[in-house]
Amino acid sequence: MSMFRKLQALEAEGRPVRVGLIGAGKFGSMYLAQARRTPGVHLTAIADLSPDNARRSLARVGWPAEAFAATSFETAASTGSTFVTEDSAALIASPFVDLVIDATGHPAAGVRHVLAACEHRKHIVMVNVEADVLAGPMLARKAAEAGIVYSMASGDQPALIAELVDWARCSGFEVVCAGKGTKYLPQYHQSTPDTVWSHYGFTPEQLASGDFNPKMFNSFLDGTKSALEMAAVSNACGLLPPRDGLLFPACGADDLQTLLRPVSDGGVLERKGTVEVVSSVERDGRPVFRDLRWGVFVVIEGETPYVRDCFRQYGLLTDQSGRYAATYKPYHLIGLELGVSVASIATRGEPTGATRAWSADVVAVAKRDLVAGETLDGEGGFTVYGKLVPADVSSRLDAVPIGLAHGMALTGAVGEGEVVRWSDVSYDGQDETIVLRKAMERDFAPSRAG
Incomplete structure (x- = not known):
């Protein structure tokens, strides 16, 4: 049975999974936009350092005021509404919350939230890749010992990459490289919150919407977020990073299998089984043809002539040798897709990607x-x-x-x-x-x- 059918069954039985969201920023707001549309899920509570900001986020994504008027966790659970608070510790401890989403992006806070989730035996979805990369192997171990699910966040690129890697390996392919796209130039490493918006091109109206944090967006631009996300993929999937940092080669969707292969075969990789990020712009600033700025990919190897023939027969783009091929997803919808992680835990007891080593x-x-x-x-x-x-x-x-x-x-x-x-x-x-x-x-x- 599909996860959706199982969620429908939970709804029909009056046993929805009760979710607590910590952090109502951009990612959290995108999840809020979809949460009320998903059967079998009740967003019992939201914790944010600024409850008023959380309420503004709820209104901005279309929630009617009565839907978040609950005055306690218990009232929210009994009325089907949502309680807004600033107390994340109380949210995690509440008997009316089954699953916690950490969407704070704050490493130390994320660590505290996971440890509290272990104490109170609450499953946790970590949008907070910062905390996961900081101490993920230890946090995952503690979660396993507590008998809870510790999961990557579907919609975020690491979880989507892990899904592609899993598909490749379950199909019997060796993973040569896995990663994502972004907009990158070497000078972006020096970008600051004062210079970030000039690189994005957002309008003043967009910036005034409340969704745009300059420090967060600068972490995407200066390479930090890409590094964090690829570290999360490495630690979850057993893939290794380059020895001296990401290369960020300019590469479009049609050239992944040619560029992202070992140097010995004409590519740029120092080894097979690695992670990389491709840039949507050439080093001189020209746009890359069919770029993957918002996408994710996996490069696989066809190890026998028969498999390489199948690549060709079924239209998969390969390098000239026919040995290396790639598949990709051209976009990711971050918080809009987060419900997949909630559904996976609620209906299957499985994470959508999880850290397992310190690679x-x-x-x-x-x-x-x-x-x-x-x-x-x-x-x-x-x-x-x-x-x-x-x-x-x-x-x-x-x-x-x-x-x-x-x-x-x-x-x-x-x-x-x-x-x-x-x-x-x-x-x-x-x-x-x-x-x-x-x-x-x-x-x-x-x-x-x-």
Whole structure:
């Protein structure tokens, strides 16, 4: 039976899965736009640091005021309405919530939410890729020990890539490369929240809508978000990142199988079984033909002449040898698709992608020359961006992960383009998130990553 049919059955039986959403920003708002249209799902509560902002988001996506007028979790559960609060801890602890969605994008908050979900035995969907990359293997282990589902968020590119990888492997194909598209130029690494909008072309009316956070959007532009998402894919799918960061080659949908193959076969990859991000613009700024800016892809290998013949017979584009082929999805709808994760957990007890090892990390790199005494401002900010590297490289460098590079004061200078190391910053060694991260590094050392 399909997941939708099972959701319909839950609705008919009066047993909807009761969902709590933490964070009503862009991703959360997109989920809210669809949540009331899905049978078998009751959005019991929303927690946001600004409840008024959450209410404005609800109104903006079309909810009538009476639909979010509940004054408590219990009232929401009994009336089918939604309770808006600022207390995420109470939401997770509520007996009227079965499944939690973390859409905050804040690493430390995400860690706290997962640990609380484990304590209260609530399934959790992690839109918060920042927290997942920071300590995902440890969080996934704790979730498994607690008997809850810890899942990537469908609609976000990592989960969609993991789905393509799973399709390829279940079909018997070796995965040569998997990844996504974005708009990238090398100079974007120096972008700041003050310069970000000039690269996007949004209108003043769009920016005034309340959906657009300059720091978040800058993290997409400066390469940090791409690094985080590819680290999540690496850690979930057993694929490795390039040794010295993503290449971001300019590439359209028709050329994936030609460009994203090993160097020994005429491509740009240092090995098979890797992740990569392709740019929608050439290095001189010209648009790429049939770009995949919003899409995801997987490159596969046909290992026998018979399979390569089948590629050709059924119209799959291949490289000249016929050995490498690619398939892709040209778009992703982020929060609009998040209901798939909710449905998968509610009806099958399965995640839509989940971390299983520490294969890749995202380290903080200086955007400019930084001096002692400066305070790092984290993902999408003015001081650092995130670079994807293998976990063993991060360990060897003793690098500060981008998810913790916020609010730390530098104890020495760090030159532009240099990795920020733990010896370069002052920090609280008793901080819960730092303690968990250090434990994850010990327990999931690269030599033991599976």
